[in-house]
Amino acid sequence: MIDIHDIWKIYDVGGQKIEALKSVNLTIEKGSFISIVGHSGSGKTTLLSVLGGLTKPSKGSVRINGTDIWTLNDRQLSAMRNEKIGFIFQFSSLIPTLRAIDNVALPVIYANGGKKANRSAVYEYAEELLSTLGLSHKLQSFPSELSGGQQRRVSIARAFINRPAIILADEPTGDLDTQSEEEVMEFFSRINEQDHTTFLLVTHNLGLARMTDKVHTMKDGMLNSNNGGNPA
Amino acid sequence: MKIYQVALKEIGKRKMRTLYTSFGIAVAVSMLISVMITASSGQKEVFNVIARYGHSLTITPVDNKTSQSLKNFGIGTGSYIPESALPDILKVYQDAIVAGWEKMGALIFQEGTIGIAGASFPPPTFAPRLYEETTIKGKDVIVGGVVLDKELVARFWWDIDNGRFMENDKEIIVGKLFATLTQTKPGDTLEVGNTKMTVTGVLRETDSPDDYMVFTSLKACQMIFNKQGKISMINVRAMCPKCPVGEAAVEINKKVLGVRATSQMEIATAQSQIFQKTTALIVSFVVASLIISCIGVFNIIMGSIHGRMREIGLLKALGASKNQLVRFFLYEAVLIGVTGGIIGFALGGALSHIVGPILFKDIVIQISPRFLVIAVLLGTMASVIASIYPAFYASKIRVTEAFKSL
Numbered sequence: 001m002i003d004i005h006d007i008w009k010i011y012d013v014g015g016q017k018i019e020a021l022k023s024v025n026l027t028i029e030k031g032s033f034i035s036i037v038g039h040s041g042s043g044k045t046t047l048l049s050v051l052g053g054l055t056k057p058s059k060g061s062v063r064i065n066g067t068d069i070w071t072l073n074d075r076q077l078s079a080m081r082n083e084k085i086g087f088i089f090q091f092s093s094l095i096p097t098l099r100a101i102d103n104v105a106l107p108v109i110y111a112n113g114g115k116k117a118n119r120s121a122v123y124e125y126a127e128e129l130l131s132t133l134g135l136s137h138k139l140q141s142f143p144s145e146l147s148g149g150q151q152r153r154v155s156i157a158r159a160f161i162n163r164p165a166i167i168l169a170d171e172p173t174g175d176l177d178t179q180s181e182e183e184v185m186e187f188f189s190r191i192n193e194q195d196h197t198t199f200l201l202v203t204h205n206l207g208l209a210r211m212t213d214k215v216h217t218m219k220d221g222m223l224n225s226n227n228g229g230n231p232a
Numbered sequence: 233m234k235i236y237q238v239a240l241k242e243i244g245k246r247k248m249r250t251l252y253t254s255f256g257i258a259v260a261v262s263m264l265i266s267v268m269i270t271a272s273s274g275q276k277e278v279f280n281v282i283a284r285y286g287h288s289l290t291i292t293p294v295d296n297k298t299s300q301s302l303k304n305f306g307i308g309t310g311s312y313i314p315e316s317a318l319p320d321i322l323k324v325y326q327d328a329i330v331a332g333w334e335k336m337g338a339l340i341f342q343e344g345t346i347g348i349a350g351a352s353f354p355p356p357t358f359a360p361r362l363y364e365e366t367t368i369k370g371k372d373v374i375v376g377g378v379v380l381d382k383e384l385v386a387r388f389w390w391d392i393d394n395g396r397f398m399e400n401d402k403e404i405i406v407g408k409l410f411a412t413l414t415q416t417k418p419g420d421t422l423e424v425g426n427t428k429m430t431v432t433g434v435l436r437e438t439d440s441p442d443d444y445m446v447f448t449s450l451k452a453c454q455m456i457f458n459k460q461g462k463i464s465m466i467n468v469r470a471m472c473p474k475c476p477v478g479e480a481a482v483e484i485n486k487k488v489l490g491v492r493a494t495s496q497m498e499i500a501t502a503q504s505q506i507f508q509k510t511t512a513l514i515v516s517f518v519v520a521s522l523i524i525s526c527i528g529v530f531n532i533i534m535g536s537i538h539g540r541m542r543e544i545g546l547l548k549a550l551g552a553s554k555n556q557l558v559r560f561f562l563y564e565a566v567l568i569g570v571t572g573g574i575i576g577f578a579l580g581g582a583l584s585h586i587v588g589p590i591l592f593k594d595i596v597i598q599i600s601p602r603f604l605v606i607a608v609l610l611g612t613m614a615s616v617i618a619s620i621y622p623a624f625y626a627s628k629i630r631v632t633e634a635f636k637s638l
Contacts, residue, residue, distance in 0.1 A: 049631070052549070054548075054549055054631040055630075055631070074553060074554050075553045075554075075555070078548070078551050078552060078553035078554075078556075079551065079553075081549065081550070081551045082550065082551020082552075083551070087549050087550070089546075089549075093542075093546050095238075095543055095546070095547075096245070096543075097241050097242045097244075097245035097246070098238070098241060102241070106238075106547075106550060107550045107551055109238060110547070110550060110551040110552045110553070110556055111551065158550075
């Protein structure tokens with residue numbers, strides 16, 4: 001379970017205080033499939049960063065299974081990000097010098113320095129994920145040899161390699177066509193149902209948000225809740 | 233896949249940047265290695281000569297009759313040492329060497345050579361010479377009478393350019409300059425005093441008065457000039473590198489009347505010290521260039537980090553800890569350093585073949601595998617030192633800052 005309590009994020013830009021998040025409270029049950037919609041600059045990406053342990057809040061707490069993640073040290077926080085959370089970023093986020101399959105396997109390297117990883121099992125699963133996302137013929141391609149949509153699908157596959165309990169996705173289908181978008185969402189739903197993985201999607205695509213169980217809206221750093229198109 | 237493999241892939245994909253960075257290290261390492269190889273080979277050469285022949289001592293008669301013109305050549309005629317005095321001089325020398333060893337604590341300095349009383353050490357080579365002035369082919373010249381086998385030890389640099397050394401009392405060899413000026417060649421006959429002698433060879437140029445001299449056997453020289461039993465000087469080779477030759481010189485001067493012994497060890501020591509100081513000076517310049525290379529590597533790596541902010545942020549977001557990021561960049565630094573060290577070793581080896589012969593005539597460049605180890609260690613050390621700050625800087629980059637750089 002994720003419990004966000006009274007989160008504030010205030011940036012100091014040239015002496016001017018900008019409140020990106022204002023007293024955000026949110027509880028997400030395990031296995032939830034929810035989305036946050038809002039205009040650009042509404043604070044939804046900042047909320048995702050705070051929740052994922054990437055941006056430290058100015059005030060408030062983020063508890064994952066009862067642990068306040070912002071009280072963890074760097075090593076513990078890194079391990080938590082690596083093992084429990086899968087990130088899908090809104091921009092192309094692949095390492096240009098690694099092939100598609102190596103990019104997918106990358107998070108495993110940083111889990112205990114790759115010492116506990118079973119290389120063949122990891123690469124088998126990476127291949128399975130890429131195949132599921134329609135990239136079985138691009139396993140050995142470098143990012144520069146992939147289209148924007150293909151790169152996005154590789155980064156989606158990477159988010160699942162450590163079988164995380166939580167997926168945080170920022171505009172996950174941004175570069176995809178309608179058909180690919182539906183396939184990716186079906187894939188998310190399947191994982192959500194099979195493994196009870198928690199999904200939090202951030203998007204300004206209302207059509208995509210309606211495919212989730214619950215939709216939250218953000219405006220000027222504040223969060224409002226309402227049911228999505230497929231209420232639970 | 234491990235972190236070092238990711239670093240390896242990174243380097244493999246950015247070959248030009250890696251080579252460019254490594255080259256900065258390689259240039260400095262190559263200079264250092266070439267200086268080390270040249271200095272080592274040069275010192276070895278000097279040591280080999282000293283080990284083979286030891287230091288030298290010159291024994292001349294106390295100078296009261298020597299003609300001034302010849303003295304300018306460093307050669308004395310007109311004053312003599314009786315040949316019969318040789319055993320006495322040798323005994324004083326030997327006793328002084330033994331006493332010197334005892335004073336030094338009789339250290340064993342090489343196998344089979346122990347400096348204690350009664351123990352053996354290599355016998356010295358006493359090479360006597362008789363100098364006489366005469367005229368050959370209308371030119372005033374000095375005839376040197378030598379004992380050839382001893383002379384070849386005392387003047388180990390002697391070699392024949394054309395022909396061969398003399399083998400009997402009727403044969404003679406000539407210095408290079410004399411041969412050129414008088415058009416003398418092997419097979420010619422020269423009249424020395426009233427004796428006709430056959431030229432058997434021309435001495436290779438020595439850059440010494442020997443070049444304008446002619447040489448025959450000591451016995452022949454004594455006979456021709458009617459100086460039986462007389463010699464002009466004795467050149468002594470210690471035949472051991474650490475024999476206390478200086479003390480032997482002092483003892484000879486004290487105990488043998490009518491002669492003056494001069495040790496050349498002091499000159500050799502001074503030369504060795506100058507050599508070492510010059511090497512140290514060059515090494516300090518080269519170390520300075522290594523530091524400049526480090527600054528170059530530092531700049532390149534810092535630039536590379538700024539260009540890879542997103543990548544670093546991404547690695548952190550995917551779970552890389554600070555420690556893992558530091559390791560990631562240090563692995564890169566090690567690979568750059570090793571590459572630079574290997575290239576530097578190759579360049580340094582080649583450079584020493586060019587610089588060595590300029591500094592030391594007849595030097596034999598010896599490239600030992602230890603120089604490869606030194607080059608790789610130096611390259612790696614320089615690269616790692618230059619990368620420590622950038623690596624920690626990268627590890628402290630905040631994910632959100634990295635993403636803002638998009």
